[in-house]
Amino acid sequence: LVIAYHDRSDGGLLTTLLEMAFAGRCGLDIALSSRLGDPLSVLFSEEAGAVIQVRHTDVDEALAILREYDLLADAHVIGTVTEAQNITVTVDETCHLSMSRAELQQYWSDTSYQMQAKRDNPACAKQEYEQISDDSDPGLSAHLTFDVEQAMAITQRLAKSSKPKVAILREQGVNGQLEMAAAFDAAGFTAVDIHMSDILSGKMGLDGMVGLVACGGFSYGDVLGAGRGWASTILNHPPTRAVFSDFFARTDTFTLGVCNGCQMLSQLTELIPGSEHWPSFQANISTQFEARLSMVTITESPSILLAGMAGSVMPIAVAHGEGQAVFSSDNALQQAEVAMRYVDNKGKVTERYPANPNGSCQGITALTTTDGRVTIMMPHPERVTRTVQYSWAPDEWGETGPWAQIFHNARHWVEKQMAH
Structure with a gap:
């Protein structure tokens, strides 16, 4: 029933309404009555209260619920949302405010912008501030070229016969292993928790594993550079180096590196066949840690994990410095095999902040090897495999989010290898 809710607190009713309009990137037509009090008090009083948004067709039902709880006397229908991005406030048909959403939002954001410009990269701060004035920005959206429900049905059938083992690799400071294990378990695998100390000590290896996943986090606190300490542990310990080299050489295996795992694997190009053109991952151009939902498009590539997904545009979680x-x-x-790029809300590949959260050239955020068996990406697909994990999602999505497709693709590919 409730589409949006905001408590009336700092700044009072007017600020509450404006913040809702800024978040929804829409206009408002607010009509108040002097019976509520003088306009100044009504618009700026910070007494307890809230604004809720419901559909026009649901107003009567919302009022009935408020009546049931004896709140109707304190409830008022005060206006409507408009597509025209203008904010209008009238009291007894006398207009007290009529300004564009963009102008008001830039006033509201100005102090933060000035601080950001001094603290961070001023060019990034300016790009984000200028984006406010784009009335044509459609916000987050999704266009899928695949059917994750169909993939799930295939996986469920395969899981009845076997659940291949995939190594969920972590190191000191890594924190994304649980979400990753859950994603692979849901896709018909047996997720095996392996810490780097298990391999260094010889207690465990990668024999018997069909997949290897390097998870996200902050290995060694990133004090040696993102993923560098983790990669050095592998490269400079001969027995461990041999374990990884042998695994990467096996043509019946796949590997995924996410965030810190991506940064680490990008430094193992001497061990990973077909990765010689991979980049290094350096500090975000904003100079700040970036955590948000970002829009990406999946490009044509050999990646076995992204098979059948090319051309899709959708949001994904990012969290990295x-x-x-x-x-x-x-x-x-x-020469690099690019698998994914950042795009703006209009679906265009971008290098502009904040749609591109780190400044990567040509929006590049995922790559694969020439044979597609090893894929690295900075975003976190494991954090958005369920629709409820999104702050926004299309109404037509089911319980399972589209990024679950990656993990089902892995299971289908493994099945084909086993059949050979």
């Missing part, structure tokens, strides 16, 4: 893809040369950039 060092995600800017930096290539060693123009040739490396041209």
